[in-house]
Amino acid sequence: MKAGYVRRFSRIERLLHWVNAAGFFFLLGTGLILYLPRLSMLVSRRQLIQSIHFWGGVGWLGALAAVIVLGGRRLLATARELDSFDRDDLRWLRGGKAPQGRFNAGQKINAVLTAAFTILFGVSGLLLWFGEQDTRYRFASTVILHDGLMYVSLALLVGHLYLALIHPATRHALRGMALGDVSSEWAARHHAKWKPE
Amino acid sequence: MDTPRAPGEQEPGEAGRPRRYGRRLFIATVAGGLSSLYWGKAAWSPLSHALSGVEAAVPLVPTGGWRIYTISGHMPAFDPATWRLKIGGLVEQPVSLGYDELRALPRVDQVSTFHCVTGWTVQNVHWGGVRMQDVLDRARPLASGHALRFVSMEVPYVDYLTMPQASLHDVMLAYEMDGRPLRREHGAPVRLVIPEMYGYKNVKWLQAIDVVPRAVNGYWENLGYDRDAWVGRSNGYSS
Numbered sequence: 307m308k309a310g311y312v313r314r315f316s317r318i319e320r321l322l323h324w325v326n327a328a329g330f331f332f333l334l335g336t337g338l339i340l341y342l343p344r345l346s347m348l349v350s351r352r353q354l355i356q357s358i359h360f361w362g363g364v365g366w367l368g369a370l371a372a373v374i375v376l377g378g379r380r381l382l383a384t385a386r387e388l389d390s391f392d393r394d395d396l397r398w399l400r401g402g403k404a405p406q407g408r409f410n411a412g413q414k415i416n417a418v419l420t421a422a423f424t425i426l427f428g429v430s431g432l433l434l435w436f437g438e439q440d441t442r443y444r445f446a447s448t449v450i451l452h453d454g455l456m457y458v459s460l461a462l463l464v465g466h467l468y469l470a471l472i473h474p475a476t477r478h479a480l481r482g483m484a485l486g487d488v489s490s491e492w493a494a495r496h497h498a499k500w501k502p503e
Numbered sequence: 504m505d506t507p508r509a510p511g512e513q514e515p516g517e518a519g520r521p522r523r524y525g526r527r528l529f530i531a532t533v534a535g536g537l538s539s540l541y542w543g544k545a546a547w548s549p550l551s552h553a554l555s556g557v558e559a560a561v562p563l564v565p566t567g568g569w570r571i572y573t574i575s576g577h578m579p580a581f582d583p584a585t586w587r588l589k590i591g592g593l594v595e596q597p598v599s600l601g602y603d604e605l606r607a608l609p610r611v612d613q614v615s616t617f618h619c620v621t622g623w624t625v626q627n628v629h630w631g632g633v634r635m636q637d638v639l640d641r642a643r644p645l646a647s648g649h650a651l652r653f654v655s656m657e658v659p660y661v662d663y664l665t666m667p668q669a670s671l672h673d674v675m676l677a678y679e680m681d682g683r684p685l686r687r688e689h690g691a692p693v694r695l696v697i698p699e700m701y702g703y704k705n706v707k708w709l710q711a712i713d714v715v716p717r718a719v720n721g722y723w724e725n726l727g728y729d730r731d732a733w734v735g736r737s738n739g740y741s742s
Contacts, residue, residue: 346571347688350578390521404518418525422532429537434621439727441739447543449622451536454543499518 312490312502314408314482318377319384323483325373326420329366330459333427336362337456363431370424388414394499405498416462423455430455544622568625571688572702574722579656579708581691588676588693590638592713593648598641602692606678608633613673615698617705618734630696631679635669638676638712648714653695653721656708662721663730664697664704673698676709700732 307313315323336359339345340352349355374381387409394404395411409417430452437444469476470483476496482488493500539546583602591597600608611634617625639651650665668674678685678693685691690707697704703723724730729737 341570343569343571343688346573347578350573351576352571352573354576385525389523389525391524392518392521394518395521414525415528418528419532422529422536425533426536430540433540437621444739445540446622446740447540447547450543450547451539454539454547455536 307487310490311487312493313486314479314488314493314502315486316380317486318373318380320483320486322370322373322377322381325366325369326424329362329369330463332362333359333366334456334460341453341456360431360435363428367424367428388417406496406500408497408500408502410497416466419462420459423459426451427455427459544624548624548626568623569689570619570623572619573657574660575657577657578687581687581708583692586692586710588638588709589711590642590713591711592652592715593645594714595643595645596641598638600638602678605633605638605676605693608637611675613675613696615673615696617698618701620701620703620728620732620738629679629681630675630677631682632675632677632693632696635674635676635695639669639714642714644714647716650715650718652711652713652715653706653709654711654713655690655706656710660706660708660722662704662706662723663715663718665718668697668700668731671697671699699734701728701734701738703728704732 336355339349339355340359346352377384387407391411391414394406395414397404398406398411399415430448433443433445433448434452437448470480471477478488478492479496490502493502586602588600588605589597590600610631612629612631614627614629617628644666648666650663651669652661652663654661664674674695674697676693677696680686680689685694690709693709694707695705695709704721718730720730731737735741
């Protein structure tokens with residue numbers, strides 16, 4: 307590690323993040339072709355795209371599961387961090403100035419929602435797929451859930467990308483997710499309660 | 504000196520003992536999402552209705568709710584010079600109509616709601632076209648014909664209606680949608696509209712209507728969907 311830098315994200319955490327990101331973008335792209343009339347017209351091979359989207363989703367969930375198994379206890383410790391909110395976190399969420407740990411409260415919420423959405427995307431996607439073949443799996447609202455998740459995830463993603471790529475105060479965090487380390491001066495400013503090893 | 508602790512875990516101090524809010528949010532989100540399988544559609548339809556104006560301003564955002572389903576690799580293209588709608592089979596007088604001839608038949612307008620079997624709905628679609636009956640009358644079906652076969656230009660898409668189904672008051676052949684000629688992705692130049700049944704019976708890109716002895720399975724029925732596709736009363740739904 308460079309002098310003046312501290313390790314923020316482990317390899318397994320970064321792997322989980324990027325596997326999730328790659329899968330999400332792939333599914334967003336293929337899903338929008340199925341969803342937006344204009345794109346459906348450009349690429350009119352609906353059944354092929356539908357298969358690619360479905361098997362891409364299965365591959366995404368499988369890859370995430372593999373990374374989680376590989377990460378084992380290390381990722382469990384990360385999950386515990388994301389799970390716990392103290393009074394400073396609650397103050398921070400209400401817009402107050404409060405020192406934050408390795409993850410700030412907003413990052414915790416984003417991670418928790420992303421995990422929950424992954425489960426819901428998976429369940430609703432499987433129901434859509436099997437519902438086409440068997441009425442027992444068919445619910446009138448499955449497609450609304452799947453599409454609604456897409457809209458909410460897209461909104462989260464836009465905010466996430468803004469903070470990671472554009473906003474001057476926070477975009478240094480991208481380095482942490484790409485290379486693992488961040489400057490200790492930045493860490494002290496944004497994550498005062500975090501004590502890097 | 505700190506006491507040993509798991510990496511990243513926060514020490515209980517001024518900020519109090521950390522609360523396990525993360526898992527509660529996770530469980531609540533998953534539970535809320537799964538329960539929406541039962542209430543999602545009821546909650547969404549007033550919202551989508553309110554948003555329907557947005558689509559006009561931002562065409563890429565499909566708040567209108569249409570999704571474009573095709574079964575083949577190529578979406579049929581309408582050529583006014585060569586396209587004809589042929590009405591044949593068990594009829595006294597086979598008929599072949601060009602686009603202008605079809606449009607010259609008595610015009611009807613209706614506003615009806617379109618339901619897809621996969622769960623999405625488009626409310627208040629304004630259709631313009633001709634009544635099924637007006638077209639059939641020109642060909643004069645024989646008494647032995649008890650059903651109609653609708654043949655799409657998108658091969659091998661076909662579907663069937665019984666004569667009583669095809670004679671419902673609001674069944675039509677639509678060449679206009681929402682005040683404009685039917686667009687390619689919606690089945691140009693003309694599609695079947697039967698609002699009482701799910702979308703897969705509303706055959707797009709029509710090229711022929713044949714009078715046949717009885718209704719058999721069409722494209723989606725061969726894949727397990729119901730032949731009598733009544734909205735809310737078929738395909739595993741009951742309302």
